Amino acid sequence: GKDTRGRFTSHLYKELNQCRISAFFDSVGLRKGERISEILGYMKASQVVMSILSKNYAKSKWCLLEAAKMLEIHEDDKENKWIIPVFLDVSPSDIKEDSGSFQ
Numbered sequence: 001g002k003d004t005r006g007r008f009t010s011h012l013y014k015e016l017n018q019c020r021i022s023a024f025f026d027s028v029g030l031r032k033g034e035r036i037s038e039i040l041g042y043m044k045a046s047q048v049v050m051s052i053l054s055k056n057y058a059k060s061k062w063c064l065l066e067a068a069k070m071l072e073i074h075e076d077d078k079e080n081k082w083i084i085p086v087f088l089d090v091s092p093s094d095i096k097e098d099s100g101s102f103q
Helices: 002-018 037-045 061-076 092-096
Strands: 048-053 082-087
Touching: 002 048, 037 061, 048 061, 061 082
Parallel strands: 048 082
Antiparallel strands: none
């Protein structure tokens, strides 16, 4: 989302590329009227999808749509599709218990 793009996600993307790990990074976010199908296509084609969970993650309908798609893709092929959650300024317990910004 917007709160992670410039301060964490872009740096992670650069590091992955330097390690020769092919990655997709939505550097500008979705604008009103754009289709999310491109991002969902990249997710479906990927072996690993990394989700950056931040304080504002649950406030974004696009992030929640991506999360639902990640789970759907993983459920369809658990052995070959992996989801890596990265907790940025939140803890796993905030999400599990629907506390903090995830209420």
